[in-house]
Amino acid sequence: MKITVDEAKCCGAGQCVLLAPDVFDQREEDGIVRLRDAEPPPGQHPAVREAATMCPAAAITLTGTD
Structure with missing residues (x-):
């Protein structure tokens, strides 16, 4: 998964950080998403898929999903 x-x-809602904190973070100054791991291990995939689905701005794109 990439x-x-x-x-x-990104609207800074932070749902991705709550769902997958090892993969996503937010900038201090404005809350905009920062990617911590562009290719997370398989154990993180379910949380990342949920984060992408829950993102109100549809700012997360997944490729090579299983």
Whole structure:
């Protein structure tokens, strides 16, 4: 799985960080998503898929999903 985030779309809701904190973080100054791990291990995939689904701005894109 490869993750990309569109910072321009991100609204800073933070759902991704709550669901997958090892993969996503937020910038201190504005809450915009930061990607900590663009290719997380398989154990993180379910949480990452949920984070992408729950993102209100659809700022998370997943490729090579299983």
